[in-house]
Amino acid sequence: MxxxxxxxxxxxxxxxxxxxxxxxxxxxxxxxxxxxxxxxYPIEVETATAAAPAEAAVVEQGPSLAELLATASAEKGQKIFKKCKACHSADNGGKNLVGPNLWNIVGRAKGSHAGYGYSDAMKAKGGTWTYEDLFTFLKKPKDFVPGTKMGFAGLKKPADRAALLAYLRTFSDAPVALPTADAPAAD
Ligand code: HEC
Incomplete structure (x- = not known):
């Protein structure tokens, strides 16, 4: 007991x-x-900041942009573009949102869209948006344009960026020709 x-x-x-x-x-x-x-925060901000150096090295040795673009799917790019739509319209004559309208973005002078208030960094960047520049910018915007106010971490995968470019180039009545192979094939 x-x-x-x-x-x-x-x-x-x-x-x-x-x-x-x-x-x-x-x-x-x-x-x-x-x-x-x-x-x-619903928009991806700075989530993909630290790309492992090893990975970056692998990417550098991957296929050239021309090679990637040759097989890139605009349809896949359209899906990826959903990430951009939170801040960008791509319609001809569409409004500037958080970011500038992206109609005719390939070949357009950087930081030049009428009625949009760019950061000083973007205004000072200079040159036009070539496929190469867009490819680099979209990997990590703050690396390519330090001080940009585009609050988007970037797309790490080269294939994703190539697909996105295949879609971005359709925002035009006369899409800019794709780059031809810049490096001859090894074999
Ligand atoms: C959180 C909002 C946001 C998201 C998401 C975003 N952007 Fe941006 N984007 C901006 C802002 C803001 C600017 C203006 C940058 C500046 O002035 O520094 C900009 C600028 C740009 C520019 C330069 C335009 C010009 O006229 O020079 C391109 C190209 C661009 N964005 C593409 C994209 C793409 C493609 C995506 C999707 C992968 C994307 N952006 C996602 C906000 C965003």
Whole structure:
């Protein structure tokens, strides 16, 4: 009888302790969630900042842009462009949104779209948007144009950027010719 009561008491102590840990854990989980929800922003900002150096090296040795573009699918690019649509319209005569309208973007002078307030960095960049420049810019906008206000981390995969370019070039009545192979094939 006595030991039965002791067991009961010990059990009660144990359960209480467990309960407190449980509640503590739960509270933490709830606060963590709230923290996340507050920070969550629907647009991908700076999520893909740190590309591993090893990966970057591999990318450099990959197929040339001309090769990638030769097989790039504009249809796949259209899907990827959904990420851009939060900030860009690509319609002919479409409005400037958070970012400038992208009609005729290939071959257009950088930072030149009428009625859009570009960052000083973009205005100072100079030159036109060639396929090569767009390809580099879209990998990591803040690397290509330090100080740009385009809040988009970038697309790491070369194939994704090539597909996107295949779609971007359709935003024109006279799409700019694709680059021809800049490096002859090894064989
Ligand atoms: C969070 C909003 C946002 C997203 C998402 C975004 N952009 Fe932008 N983009 C901007 C802003 C803002 C600028 C103007 C940058 C500046 O002035 O520095 C810009 C500028 C550009 C420019 C230069 C245009 C010019 O007239 O010189 C190109 C090209 C571009 N964006 C393409 C894209 C593509 C393609 C995507 C999708 C992969 C994309 N952007 C996603 C906001 C965004």
């Amino acid at each position: 006595g030991s039965f009561n002791l067991n009961k008491i010990m059990m009660a102590v144990l359960l209480t302790a467990l309960g407190m840990i449980g509640i503590g854990g739960l509270t933490e989980a709830i606060f963590d969630r709230e923290g996340l929800e507050k920070n969550a």
